[in-house]
Amino acid sequence: MELITGTVIAAHGRHYLVQTESAKLQCVTRGKKSDVAVGDLVKLKLTSANQGVIEEITERQTLLYRSDQYKSKLLAANVTQLFIVVATEPGFSDDLVSRSLVAAEAAGVKVHIILNKIDVVAALEKTRQRVAFYAGLGYPVHEVSATTQPEATCTALLPLLKGHSTILIGQSGMGKSSIINLIVPDADIAVREISAALDTGKHTTTFTRLYVIDEETSIIDSPGFQEFGLYHLTEGMLERAFPEFASYLGHCKFYNCHHSNEPECAIRTAVAAGSIAPMRHALYLQLLHESSQKLY
């Protein structure tokens, strides 16, 4: 039987919803495999009018994932950019922002930082200063207010999205859903359809889903998160994932320097001179420690 091609638009456990040219199909994988991610281009075999089995995953352009000591969790495949949503309130975590940046750099995915809720003026200046740090590292920042300036928010974001497959991530409460609802007006209906198709239970909205905006543009909404483990990254990947380290790499006394407590370390010298933020160097060391703890 001929295989059909489609894009995975939602995943819940080992159940997937695949959008083909003409239908949305409920799919499973063969056996116990669960290595399919939202955004994957797959080949499947029809088993009934609206069901199928995924037979093949097309080679991925990019793959974003999180991992802890025990296992890794695929976030999305084939995305070309990541929007990190932060807000004036509640406060955001620098640790989570930097971990997201490192994940994106390691996966070769562009990043934009979206600062939402700029209408909350009391917290605006302080938040702007915090976000300016990331702009200084080279990550573009865009200010929006999803609820009080919906049109301006769309005007700011739509051109950035065009032609890309974009994943939005952010801590709970930053306004990620509000932004998605502006860009995909029928997102709520789509979520209900997906929940029904995947039988996720009435109140579950905690799954990643992809919305097709046009032929070349899509947007992926991922659940809010508290943790972003990166145990899977090797030392070499880690040091290259910090763009501000780049000009110092290769200048340490020891060619295999861990930038931890070695003498004449160019990275640590840059930290002492104020050219690299201590917060970022500390995260680097923490991630290095985590990747040495990996058990899988």
Ligand SMILES: Nc1nc2c(ncn2[C@@H]2O[C@H](COP(=O)(O)OP(=O)(O)OP(=O)(O)O)[C@@H](O)[C@H]2O)c(=O)[nH]1
């Ligand atoms: N003042 C203000 N409030 C906003 C803005 N955008 C979103 N909110 C509010 O912030 C709260 C959280 O917004 P959501 O869109 O649900 O946030 P989320 O990031 O999707 O959060 P989770 O669903 O928990 O992951 C809601 O009460 C929104 O109405 C904004 O631009 N300004």
Ligand SMILES: [Zn+2]
């Ligand atoms: Zn060093």
